[in-house]
Amino acid sequence: MKKETKTSIPFYYKMIVVLLLFVGTFIVSIVYGAADIQVKDVWLSLASNAEGSDISIIREIRLPREVAAVFVGAALSIAGAIMQGMTRNPLADPGLLGLTAGANAALAVAIVLLPSLNYYGIMFTCFLGAAIGAAMVFGISAIKRGGFSPFKIILAGAAVSAFLQAVSEGIGIYFNVSKEVSMWTAGGLIGTTWGQLQIIIPFLIVSMLIAFGFSRQLTILSLNEEVAVGLGQKTTQIKAVLFVIIILLVGAAVALVGNMAFVGLMVPHIVRAIVGTDYRYILPMSAFVGAILMLLADTLARTVNAPWETPIVAIISVLGLPFFLLIIRKGGRAFT
């Protein structure tokens, strides 16, 4: 293809810049925190067997925490991007379409019924809950013909989320397990261990790789469903695969950090402004931008009011709300 009139910067350059930003943010997020840490110690903890209190803070507390932030940010952003592409709805997001609330409700039920559940169990409970939540939202919006209009999905998502939220709170109050439930659902990144990460990360990596493999199909689907069929796409199968990927990504993220609104909504919109509308570019870019956002938010959470932690959910929401309003003001111009 001739390039003379093409003015945009190639994707690879953009990706390199974002990768550098990502590495920088990662180091910053490990250095800054309640305890003073030297950059030298960060290097030692990663690259040597040296011992020391700072080094063990990094290895056992900050590192797992930031790795979790990276993967959760990436997972939620990819899930949000897939949902927005699939439903052609700029407001699609794991939090708004009932997945997070479903996973929370399932967790609440599991805490009451199977209190000794191990971490694998917790994760699968979250998968199941996310699937139920999403199935309810899509089921309700599909009851009447005329398909998934953006409005119907958002309304159904709000209703189902409120219902499932009520279920988890109700269970919490009735069985007197509110504290345990909220510890999981609003826990943020505090107390993330390597043990948890070892279980969750393989699921996330596999789901993300599958998502990247389907990114071209997603681009075609995001254009227009009739066009996708006309171009020979097996839309039902593709949607089913994407649906499972979303459930895995969101379920695993909830198992790790609980509720995390706005990340999946915000990041794909930022990324589209950078790389355009091809999901082969949007998905990998969303993963890194999502990771950067979570790292920054977590660093803020640990430093604004040190030594006390500000909930990371609060920080993301403070950042997310103006963004949400901006999308509404723009009328999701990129979409309509």
Added chain:
Amino acid sequence: MFRLQTENINIGYGEHLIVKDLSVEIPDKKITTIIGSNGCGKSTLLKAITRIIAHESGTVILDGEDISKQDTKKLAKKMAILPQTPESTNGLTVGELVSYGRFPYQSGFGRLKKRDYEVIEWALEVTGTLEYRFRPVDALSGGQRQRVWIAMALAQETEIIFLDEPTTYLDMAHQLEVLELLQSLNQEQERTIVMVLHDLNQAARFADYIIALKDGQIVQSGNCETVITHDVLKKVFQIDAEIGKDPRTGKPMCITYNLMKEEKQR
């Protein structure tokens, strides 16, 4: 010869059938136009033939085989469909959109090959959209956008192209531009074209074969002389039409019309 035909297809849900027991043969390498009033099932028929919507019963046959049994990707190399006024393209550039027409020929991540670039280039050239290649589709005028979508269908390299109301929302000159493009594709490259049109005179002027639908059934089909007649239009649209002759093309032409008397009184 007919490569494409429907046999007794019913389309719709349960009791509410939109298209009823319809059998039609689409002439090869000709321009076929479907006409009929709003809600008569024109678009529905087009979508069922192109497997975008499922049909209740009956079969759509392409090259001697039921299309529901054929691989959808292979079908996409035989027939392309341009849906009615496709919505926004999210800032996609013309070149990108047209390149999606190569989707049926790709696998995996879909890196475009030399052959793909040649076809895309040709499709842009033929539709006169090469100069807009790097512009966002949304920034173009209605007529330009329609030509870009046609370019995408052309990049699919199919022998049959379906279009659902390709002239809607275009002014007279742009309508003609689109129709002449389709006519030249038919004449120069022997593509079979099937489209839904609202304008009877355009249908008469450009179509080799016209199918007039009412309530999901065929009232009359054939060349323009047999379909664009007072009686057929009366049945199909409940209009009392005065049919003359286009002084330039010699084709039948609806000069003026009134609603039928009994329709008015309702």
